Amino acid sequence: MKKITILSGKGGVGKSSITASLAVALSGQYNIICADCDVDAANLALAFGLKEKDFEKWEMITTNQKVRFDMDKCTSCRKCFESCYFNAILWENNKPELKEFGCEGCGVCQIVCPEDAITLVDVFNAKVGFGMTKNGFKVVSGQLGIGKSGSGKVVSVVKSLAEKEGQGAEIMLIDSAAGIGCPVIASVTGSDYVIVVTEPTPAGFSDMKRALSIVRHFNIPHSIIINKYDINKKLAMKIKEFAKNKKIKILTKIPYDKSFVDALVNFIPVIIWNPKMETIFNEIIEQLKGEIL
Numbered sequence: 001m002k003k004i005t006i007l008s009g010k011g012g013v014g015k016s017s018i019t020a021s022l023a024v025a026l027s028g029q030y031n032i033i034c035a036d037c038d039v040d041a042a043n044l045a046l047a048f049g050l051k052e053k054d055f056e057k058w059e060m061i062t063t064n065q066k067v068r069f070d071m072d073k074c075t076s077c078r079k080c081f082e083s084c085y086f087n088a089i090l091w092e093n094n095k096p097e098l099k100e101f102g103c104e105g106c107g108v109c110q111i112v113c114p115e116d117a118i119t120l121v122d123v124f125n126a127k128v129g130f131g132m133t134k135n136g137f138k139v140v141s142g143q144l145g146i147g148k149s150g151s152g153k154v155v156s157v158v159k160s161l162a163e164k165e166g167q168g169a170e171i172m173l174i175d176s177a178a179g180i181g182c183p184v185i186a187s188v189t190g191s192d193y194v195i196v197v198t199e200p201t202p203a204g205f206s207d208m209k210r211a212l213s214i215v216r217h218f219n220i221p222h223s224i225i226i227n228k229y230d231i232n233k234k235l236a237m238k239i240k241e242f243a244k245n246k247k248i249k250i251l252t253k254i255p256y257d258k259s260f261v262d263a264l265v266n267f268i269p270v271i272i273w274n275p276k277m278e279t280i281f282n283e284i285i286e287q288l289k290g291e292i293l
């Protein structure tokens, strides 16, 4: 199974819309499965009109731990309070108190506690599930709980579930979170190919470079899609020049088209909402055939 990850340096550039339409186009030629790894704001399934209640299965998972104090053992030495890098321990009435949302479960306080008064307990921090789209392929999705941590590990669980549910699939299309954080690194890890989606805005250009630095670090073949290229042709040209200098392929340039928004509002991939878009996505597949497929 080839794993293709769609990534963007910043949000709002059209990454999930492009992933949804590319999935539909690919499914005409290949057996595919999608993995929504944007676990902080999962919305790929919605782009196919697949609502949470229509998923075949949801399961609560734990990929994170939180601290519990045994106050019978605690001697108020303050070592845990002074050692927590995340400032997740308050010092109240001469005893430690946990700021639940701040604790990353790193375990440092447990190591420094001389009285063995600290334990780490598993907490349910996310749910993962899968459902069948009207387009004939499955989407696996993960959702981190509000205020919970451990997103990178949740992404890994989503990808493992996608491998299990996608047995026999030729392609796993991974919709990564935007940015350069832990869930992005977890999405990109193990990918065979990465497509970085950008737009010609100063933030889009600069964040694209940051996203590319991660992909390069892992030495994964990659290319760029410039979305809404005609909103700033001068900057689009700069992105093209940058790509040329760095020997990065531009898979395609997509013009600004209001049908992207209309399709999203109506929970339908733009390739179906506006069949004129088929040419663009078929062209992307042809380009990918020379690269990875």
Ligand code: SF4
Residues within 6 Å of the ligand: 066, 067, 083, 084, 085, 086, 087, 088, 089, 102, 103, 104, 105, 106, 107, 108, 109, 110
């Ligand atoms: S486990 Fe880590 S983050 Fe949580 S309270 Fe202890 S030191 Fe702080």
Ligand code: SF4
Residues within 6 Å of the ligand: 069, 073, 074, 075, 076, 077, 078, 079, 080, 081, 096, 112, 113, 114, 115, 116, 117, 118
């Ligand atoms: S390190 Fe252990 S003994 Fe010291 S204040 Fe924290 S819990 Fe209490």
